[in-house]
Amino acid sequence: MSPLSMHPGTFEASPWDGQAFWDAPIGIAFLDEGLRYLRINKMLAAMNGLPPELHIGRSIQEVLPAIPPAVVESLEHVLATGQPIFNSVLTRWAAPRPSEAQHFLAHYYPVRNEAGALIALGTAVQDITGWRRAEMARDRSEARFRALVLATAQVVWTTDAHGELVEESPTWRAFTGQTPQQSLGSGWVDAIHPEDRTRARSAWRQAVHHRELYTVEYRLRRPDGSYTPTLARGAPVHNADGSILEWIGTNTDISASHRAREEHARLLGELQQAVRIRDEFLTVAAHELRTPLTTLGLRLQSLGNDARGWPGAQLARRALEQLEVMRRQVKRLTTLVNSLVDVTHLSEGRLQLELESVELCTVVREITVRLADEAARAGCTVKLEANCEVPGRWDRLRLEQALVHLLSNALKYGAGRPIHIHVMKGEQKARLTVRDEGIGIAPEHLPRVFDRFERGVSERHYGGLGLGLYMTRRSIEAMGGTVSVESKPGEGALFTVELPLRPPEEEGRP
Template sequence: MKALPERIVAAGFGLAIFLLCGVSIASYFQLQKLVKNKQWIIHTYKVIGSIDNAFEAISEAENAHRDYLSTRRKVDLDKYHTSVKKATQSIEQTRQLTIDNPTQQQRLERLEPLIEKRLALLDQSVSLIQHNQLETPARIAFIEQGGAVQPEIRSGLQSLKIEEYALLQERAAATGFSNICLVICIGYFSSFILLIWVYRLLNKQIGVSKALSEEAIRLEQQATKSKLENILERITDAFVALDPEWRYTYVNQRAGHIFNRDTKELVGKNIWEEFPKGIGQKLYHAYYQAVTEQRMVQLEEYYPLWDKWFESRIYPSREGLLIFFQDITARKQAEIALTQSEQRYRSLAIASAQVIWLSDANGKTVGDTSAWQQLTGQTDAEIKGLGWLEAIHPDSRERIHQSWLQAIATQSLYEQVQPMRTRDGSYRDFWVRGVPVREADGTVREWIGTCTDITERKQAEEALRQAKAELEIKVQERTGELVRSNQELELFASVASHDLQEPLRAISGFTQLLMQDLPADLLDESTKEYMHWIVDGTQRMQQLIHDLLAYSRVGTHDLVLTPTDCNEVLEQVSRNLQVAIAENNAAIFHDSLPMVIADKTQLIQLFQNLIGNAIKFRRKEPPKIYIRVEQTASEQIFSIRDNGIGIQPRYLEQIFEVFKRLYTRQEFPGTGIGLAICKKIVDRHGGRLWAESQPDEGTTFYFTLPNRE
């Protein structure tokens, strides 16, 4: 019974291998055919490229010839000769590439004389130019002859390209993978079916061998575990293993020695119950990081419980965590000492970056002068006493000397900017500062000071001063330009407003007269509706012009900032809106409003637009408007809240744009400029304007005005 399945399996595998070999051979021949076709496609692209190069070279030769006619420059003549050579080479290359195509060869035989003729005309023209014999009539004749030949050349080159593109399409179609794929797929499918059949036969044998393998693996794992425990007990590191529930599964003797616990006693216990002080510490987070990110985490940490530094290497595994500890206390102490030493060295290096000098109580230089020598190039003998003054610029030497003598006499702080000659002979500015060191009785024992190179800072200060002066000039010029521009804009807006509104008033007036004077038999419903649209449209246009003019004037008129009582502003707005308030039965509630520094006219317009919107965009119940103000150290925050229809939050950033409307004119009339005017008024006052709203819950507009003295 065992021999039969083995023969069947062998036969099945043999048949599958035979089919795979057949598929491979068929695939090889198909791929060879594909490679050959691809080579012909590449050849066709080369022919097309050669034709394009020829046409491009002829065009470049004509352009260079044209440039040479105009400029007579040698560079244009060289470019012309290069292009002629390139054109000749490209035509010859095309002939070589199409030598296997008689049709293309015939086209080239017709085309080459035309190209030679065209190039000969260009050469003849160049020769005449070089001998100054090409007058205007001759030039025109050459141009006409060349123009007659050029279309034929272009047509000939195009015919060559059309033929090559046809060949390209034909050869590309021959490179399809369909035949290859069909052969390969049939072969592989047959092999796959055979392999499945063989697999089913093998599956029975696998079941038996699997049971034997599992037993062998279990025995091998036991042996491996025993061997691993022997290794872990011999290593110099402490080692513990944790399961996913944070319970110890293994603790080697070195770890037990560190914990001062019996290793068997720890197995099965939760690490955080045994060492609760570790919760929240760096080690705790490192353990969780290794589990979460499934990667090794290395940590160096000080443990006060044992007064030692440990390096921990935490490895995640399927069984939990494998953790190695190593005592690195000695190394860390050495590192800390090295770090402290390095910090001291860095501090000393930073401190000594300046030139430090010493002098006695009488102001004579003493002590180590190596830093000064390095700076100025003087010798120690030249520096000692008052010799250091020789390094000061001659124009400042006497002033510095007298200042130093005065500081010594008064025993006060010495501070001066000294232009000093450096080792390379150039002068640089140094900030020199010296302080007296006193004895217990108050007498000066010595002076100690520093020299700091401030040349770059002085240069930067001078550059900043010059830039500031230039900026002030530019600001004045720009301010003048803005004033003139605003005046021109204001004049234009005024004239445009008058000139635009005058014909609109005529259209509206005469249309209304027609509606009154025309006989009733001529005024049917359609005519009345059309005339009503005309009147309504002209009135909306007039309102739009009025609002645009108001928007323009907000930005062009100068701000007149005066102490303004917001209560008076609100009273004026209420009088301006009294008709709308009465018609809508609106109620306005407000705090006692403050005195602000603002442009009163624009502040009235701001309140009027916001309150007017609150009345207009109402629900069925009467509008209720609440005006509040909050004082901060730097600004006044005003809020105007209503119980209207509200706004979708996604539109709150868009409502301050010019002409932005959220509703049709039939629902709520208006031009969509009011809130844009409000935004510009608040911006000009240096404040902010924003809104908060929800549909059917009303809207609150906030604006701020900065506190001014």
């Protein structure tokens, strides 16, 4: 389209020559059909960096050599069509510091006289550098926030002022598997564990109503259907007038904290249990050590009285009887002390084995004979089935100690009833069982009868330090074997020991 004809002679009487034009807060200029300046106010002149008088009669390209071609094209388009162009954003870069760019909002429009004839081309330019920089800063902030949301391990969400989820949260979707349609509004509550929903919803409504911080723990469903404990926090974002614009919040995975809390509770429970066991042990140990000492003292006192009043032959017989009782008490004290020393070695990992060739049936018979008097006092008959040779390489002392503990345990809790011992040989293992017909063990005590200082019954009714079965298990396991128990209350107990015929480190040797 050819350019419109102008009537420049009619422009001299333009009312734009007044003070309002000159002092206008935006830049204004009028150009002729050659894009030469006819009028310019001081604001636009300042934007161009030249005095107003240096603009008049010069083309826009002469005044601004670096002007973008798009500006000239826009101006020529207005001349050709008579149609204005509004809201064109221009950027002028300040070399060599691009960060100091200036931004302008320009409008180009035809100026006509009363007859409708085109008399000039008008331009209005506004410096929007401050606004544009604020807008760009906001865009950068939003982009940074979105990047942070995507990069963070937390779930980040926003709601409207009424607490309704109106915008999808990518991290919520990734964490819970909910689609936007499922989570928007109050649908997010459906991802909370059913047992936690009422509490979480109530806390959220209270926070929104009272315009206060929102903090609550609840479990969130994962895409696989499992639930993860989270800490939800939310805070209101206010408008300038103090009203709430929106809410922003996070859900933090606190499963590690929960595990640490549970572990702390477990350790605290174990510590309390250990203190209880220690106190019980000290009470029992004091009682167990005091009993033989008291007996020894009484026997020594009685022997002294006898020595002063009895004839020689009667005194000798009496002394032998008293000495036998004292020998048993000294043996008992020695056993108690040795048990404490052995437990210390076991706790410190200093249990040393002296392996040698041992025949198990022979050892069992010797232990049965050694405890014959104890069995008689308990009113028990010991029935032994050991009709074959069962040779192996074991620590004889530790093996004897384990057998003594098992048989003594059977005599203690099966007093007055038979004790059954059975020894047999397998292809690679020796098997020993000790069964009594006594009071048995309650199911809740079975898992811990081999623990240190533990016992299946009250120490007030049965003596002992609660170390025999613990030392038995540790000794048997040190030799590569196992020991287990089967029992029901009132039906006795069956202890089973299995030992490899050769220790693991010697397997495969010729």
